[in-house]
Amino acid sequence: MAGQVKLLRSKVLLIGAGGLGSPAAMYLAAAGVGTLGIVDMDAVDASNLQRQILHSTERIGERKVDSAKKTLTSLNPDVNVLTYDVRLGADNILDIFSGYDLVVDGGDNFPTRYLVNDASLKLGIPVVHGSIFRFEGQVSVYLPHRGPCYRCQVPEPPPPELAPSCSEAGVLGVLPGIIGSLQAMEAIKVLLGIGEPLAGRLLAYDALEGTFRTFRLNRDPQCPACSLPKEQLVIEEYDQLCLPHPVAPPPVAMPVAVPVSA
Numbered sequence: 001m002a003g004q005v006k007l008l009r010s011k012v013l014l015i016g017a018g019g020l021g022s023p024a025a026m027y028l029a030a031a032g033v034g035t036l037g038i039v040d041m042d043a044v045d046a047s048n049l050q051r052q053i054l055h056s057t058e059r060i061g062e063r064k065v066d067s068a069k070k071t072l073t074s075l076n077p078d079v080n081v082l083t084y085d086v087r088l089g090a091d092n093i094l095d096i097f098s099g100y101d102l103v104v105d106g107g108d109n110f111p112t113r114y115l116v117n118d119a120s121l122k123l124g125i126p127v128v129h130g131s132i133f134r135f136e137g138q139v140s141v142y143l144p145h146r147g148p149c150y151r152c153q154v155p156e157p158p159p160p161e162l163a164p165s166c167s168e169a170g171v172l173g174v175l176p177g178i179i180g181s182l183q184a185m186e187a188i189k190v191l192l193g194i195g196e197p198l199a200g201r202l203l204a205y206d207a208l209e210g211t212f213r214t215f216r217l218n219r220d221p222q223c224p225a226c227s228l229p230k231e232q233l234v235i236e237e238y239d240q241l242c243l244p245h246p247v248a249p250p251p252v253a254m255p256v257a258v259p260v261s262a
Contacts, residue, residue: 003192004032008078010191011035013100015088015116017068018042019051019176020106020130020183026054027184028104029072029079033191036072037082037100040064050173088112090235093119102190103127104183110157111238114225117142117150122230126190130183132171135207137179140198140217141186145226147200152220175207 010033014021017040025036042064044055052064059067065083072081084096088107097103097119105116105127113129120127120142127142129150142149182203189195202215221227 023180
């Protein structure tokens with residue numbers, strides 16, 4: 001009962017109402033998280049429905065945040081859904097993040113991930129990271145200044161050939177359901193202070209092999225983000241890193257990642 005009350009008082013912000021945000025939002029709403037914020041400036045499209053289960057064919061063309069709110073309040077009328085139909089940028093991210101206990105990052109490009117990372121460090125808000133690529137996915141938890149951040153793991157974006165467009169790469173629709181569900185589980189663990197969140201660890205899933213591997217992530221003492229005091233961290237745009245029609249960053253084995261289990 002105490003945990004349920006704590007969830008009811010919790011506030012979680014979801015970046016994206018797409019493939020990862022859909023299952024994460026639905027399970028968090030069903031679990032009884034009291035306030036869910038959703039940031040997305042896109043509209044529902046038929047080509048995305050195989051993975052974006054918050055939406056339906058009847059809502060094609062509707063704003064995603066509006067569609068998401070209908071689904072979540074239908075699932076749990078007690079959840080308070082706040083919508084942000086805006087582009088997340090350096091000019092608004094701190095205002096949007098303020099007041100939330102945790103961020104679930106389902107963003108689909110490197111500039112957004114870096115921006116989310118820097119804002120979380122600035123405000124001290126944990127981030128549950130998820131990424132997908134074809135048949136592979138990754139999940140990790142970043143606790144500000146208590147372990148590695150996203151930029152410790154990926155200090156620079158990979159070359160364009162490792163981050164192709166959706167039309168070139170694609171993703172199996174079931175995969176974001178698995179990764180998004182894991183993100184919801186990690187979010188609940190952090191909110192309730194139970195278990196061992198994936199802080200300092202990266203969980204990698206290979207759908208074709210049906211395997212999970214865990215990598216240990218070390219904090220980079222020279223990290224351009226978390227090595228700085230939060231007062232010195234500048235929130236800025238990273239649009240110069242953007243590619244046309246970006247997808248979620250592909251799983252990348254970094255030198256700081258050491259496999260600890262199979």
